[in-house]
Amino acid sequence: MVFYFHDIIYNGKNAKNATSAIIGAPAWGNRTILAGQDHFGDLVVFDDPITLDNNLHSTAVGRAQGLYVYDKKEIFTAWLGFSFVFNSTEHRGSINFAGADPLMNKTRDISVIGGTGDFFMARGVATLMTDAFEGEVYFRLRVDIKLYECWK
Amino acid sequence: MVFYFHDIIYNGKNAKNATSAIIGAPAWGNRTILAGQDHFGDLVVFDDPITLDNNLHSTAVGRAQGLYVYDKKEIFTAWLGFSFVFNSTEHRGSINFAGADPLMNKTRDISVIGGTGDFFMARGVATLMTDAFEGEVYFRLRVDIKLYECWK
Amino acid sequence: MVFYFHDIIYNGKNAKNATSAIIGAPAWGNRTILAGQDHFGDLVVFDDPITLDNNLHSTAVGRAQGLYVYDKKEIFTAWLGFSFVFNSTEHRGSINFAGADPLMNKTRDISVIGGTGDFFMARGVATLMTDAFEGEVYFRLRVDIKLYECWK
Numbered sequence: 001m002v003f004y005f006h007d008i009i010y011n012g013k014n015a016k017n018a019t020s021a022i023i024g025a026p027a028w029g030n031r032t033i034l035a036g037q038d039h040f041g042d043l044v045v046f047d048d049p050i051t052l053d054n055n056l057h058s059t060a061v062g063r064a065q066g067l068y069v070y071d072k073k074e075i076f077t078a079w080l081g082f083s084f085v086f087n088s089t090e091h092r093g094s095i096n097f098a099g100a101d102p103l104m105n106k107t108r109d110i111s112v113i114g115g116t117g118d119f120f121m122a123r124g125v126a127t128l129m130t131d132a133f134e135g136e137v138y139f140r141l142r143v144d145i146k147l148y149e150c151w152k
Numbered sequence: 153m154v155f156y157f158h159d160i161i162y163n164g165k166n167a168k169n170a171t172s173a174i175i176g177a178p179a180w181g182n183r184t185i186l187a188g189q190d191h192f193g194d195l196v197v198f199d200d201p202i203t204l205d206n207n208l209h210s211t212a213v214g215r216a217q218g219l220y221v222y223d224k225k226e227i228f229t230a231w232l233g234f235s236f237v238f239n240s241t242e243h244r245g246s247i248n249f250a251g252a253d254p255l256m257n258k259t260r261d262i263s264v265i266g267g268t269g270d271f272f273m274a275r276g277v278a279t280l281m282t283d284a285f286e287g288e289v290y291f292r293l294r295v296d297i298k299l300y301e302c303w304k
Numbered sequence: 305m306v307f308y309f310h311d312i313i314y315n316g317k318n319a320k321n322a323t324s325a326i327i328g329a330p331a332w333g334n335r336t337i338l339a340g341q342d343h344f345g346d347l348v349v350f351d352d353p354i355t356l357d358n359n360l361h362s363t364a365v366g367r368a369q370g371l372y373v374y375d376k377k378e379i380f381t382a383w384l385g386f387s388f389v390f391n392s393t394e395h396r397g398s399i400n401f402a403g404a405d406p407l408m409n410k411t412r413d414i415s416v417i418g419g420t421g422d423f424f425m426a427r428g429v430a431t432l433m434t435d436a437f438e439g440e441v442y443f444r445l446r447v448d449i450k451l452y453e454c455w456k
Contacts, residue, residue, distance in 0.1 A: 010179070023176040023193045023221070024327040024347060027316070027335040031179040041327045041349050043176060043371075045193050045231075047224045065223045065252050066231040067195075069327070071369045072351045079349075079370040081233055081385055083252035096251050096263045098417060099400050100369050100387035111400045111418025113250060114263025116277055121300060125420055148425060162331070175328040175345045175373070183331040195328060197345050197383075199376045217375045217404050218383040219347075233385055235404035248403050248415045265402060266415025268429055273452060 001145045003084070004131060005048045005064040006056045008138050009034070020046035024069070034136050038077075039070035050084060054131055054140060062086040068101070077102045080110060084143075086118070093117015095145065097126055112147060122147045153297045155236070156283060157200045157216040158208045160290050161186075172198035176221070186288050190229075191222035202236060206283055206292060214238040220253070229254045232262060236295075238270070245269020247297065249278055264299060274299045305449045307388070308435060309352045309368040310360045312442050313338075324350035328373070338440050342381075343374035354388060358435055358444060366390040372405070381406045384414060388447075390422070397421015399449065401430055416451060426451045 010018035012032040022031040024043030029035030035042050045067055049060035066082025077100065084095040094117060099110030107127050115122030124147040132140040162170035164184040174183040176195030181187030187194050197219055201212035218234025229252065236247040246269060251262030259279050267274030276299040284292040314322035316336040326335040328347030333339030339346050349371055353364035370386025381404065388399040398421060403414030411431050419426030428451040436444040 012179070021178040021193045023178050023195055024349075025335075026314070026325040026327050026349075031177075040351075041325045043195070043327050043347070043349070045176075045178075045195070045221050045223050047192075047229070063224075065229065067221060069349050069371060071349050072367075077351070077369065077389075079385070079387060081231070081250065083231060083250075085229075085252045085254065094252050094261070096265070098250065098265075098385065098387075098402065099420065100389045100398050102389065109398070109420035111420060113265045113400070113402075113417045114275070114277075116251065116261035116263060120277065121275065123418070123425065125418075125424065164331070173330040173345045175330050175347055183329075195347075197328075197330075197347070197373050197375050199344075199381070215376075217381065219373060233383070233402065235383060235402075237381075237404045237406065246404050246413070248417070250402065250417075265417045266427070266429075268403065268413035268415060272429065273427065 001147075003050050003052065003061070003143050003145070004054050004140055005050045005143065006138070006140050007046055007048045009044065009136070011137055014137070019048045020044050034070075037073040038075055040073040041070065043067060043069040046082070050086075054142070056140070061088050061090065066097075075102075076104055091118050093119045095119045095122060095147075101128060103128075103130060112145065115147075119147070124148050153299075155202050155204065155213070155295050155297070156206050156292055157202045157295065158290070158292050159198055159200045161196060161288070163289055166289070171200045172196050186222075189225040190227055192225040193222065195219060195221040198234070202238075206294070208292070213240050213242065218249075227254075228256055243270050245271045247271045247274060247299075253280060255280075255282060264297065267299075271299070276300045305451075307354050307356065307365070307447050307449070308358050308444055309354045309388075309447065310442070310444050311350055311352045313348060313440070315441055318441065323352045324348050338374075341377040342379055344377040345374065347371060347373040350386070354390075358446070360444070365392050365394065370401075379406075380408050395422050397423045399423045399426060399451075405432060407432075407434060416449065419451075423451070428452045 026041030112124040178193030330345030416428040
């Protein structure tokens with residue numbers, strides 16, 4: 001299963017379009033502008049549309065909701081805890097993810113740690129690719145999810 | 153297994169009774185009052201008593217500890233990462249949870265992502281119901297946990 | 305598998321050596337000094353070196369990256385969500401952890417909730433021990449990881 005999700009971070013000027021916002025920052029940072037040192041310490045909450053192709057304006061099939069935090073000073077890396085929430089005719093339920101995202105790598109793997117509804121008890125690995133990155137306001141991730149159920 | 157847990161959020165006046173507190177907020181919020189736009193961006197840490205019935209004053213059988221964050225502007229939804237920590241004659245060990253909580257739904261499912269002690273290697277699904285909600289200070293969740301071990 | 309990781313928290317004076325920083329705090333706290341009441345509400349992001357022995361200056365074999373939050377007023381306890389990220393000749397991939405850490409106990413168990421690369425689909429339990437604690441700036445955790453794969 002391949003999906004895309006789209007993150008537009010609040011920067012003080014885009015309240016209407018923003019899908020995410022900084023809610024934690026180190027002592028030397030603030031919650032409007034991403035901090036120096038590769039954004040180390042910036043914690044972001046997001047509610048991002050999920051689409052089937054790479055077009056932000058395609059119909060959303062669900063929402064990616066949760067947190068990411070930039071966690072290294074010398075290079076961009078992040079740690080993610082979030083869910084894909086589906087409520088469409090095609091999919092109903094959620095997939096839960098956690099893991100490290102060394103986001104300068106072309107691809108990187110995080111864990112599917114559980115699922116509900118159509119994705120009951122799912123486990124697996126999701127491969128992330130940064131499909132687009134525009135300044136410090138917008139990025140789009142391609143997510144290739146491989147599920148392996150194990151409970152049967 | 154059915155449990156209840158009780159969350160009393162700090163609001164500047166209830167330091168003695170509060171079991172949780174806002175520790176992150178968006179640029180337009182603060183850490184004493186839940187923010188507008190459905191509390192989008194408010195991150196809360198909690199240490200809530202777990203009881204076997206819906207009475208806040210019943211003997212606690214454990215503590216629910218971790219984080220929740222409100223993650224949508226248009227409606228109340230949250231993302232949860234937390235543990236049930238038991239240290240009683242009946243249960244010893246912990247159950248770890250993560251997932252999306254679209255909290256306006258009557259029931260919603262999150263994942264049991266692991267366990268320790270009596271709950272060694274547990275996986276499963278927990279169904280949440282809001283059992284009570286008083287203003288913006290107190291809520292009580294009913295949690296119905298269904299575990300499926302898979303490692304044997 | 306036994307590893308150690310080393311956390312040096314930013315305290316306003318050690319920007320060069322610090323490997324972690326407070327990024328969320330309760331209304332009565334701040335992001336430079338750990339709060340009273342057992343640091344309840346302090347949220348810390350970290351990028352800590354992992355070593356094979358208990359020497360901070362040994363060659364790091366990976367990084368422990370993620371979040372911990374102090375979550376109780378009456379005693380020190382924390383909730384952890386983080387990853388071990390390995391990129392050495394010996395190990396390549398990541399191990400993802402979540403769980404409660406009642407850190408005054410000599411040992412405590414958290415869950416391995418997933419893994420990638422060499423640790424593909426790993427699950428298990430990790431036993432934490434505080435191996436050293438120096439004031440409120442440095443601590444070292446010993447982590448004994450026991451993995452049980454379940455997907456085959």
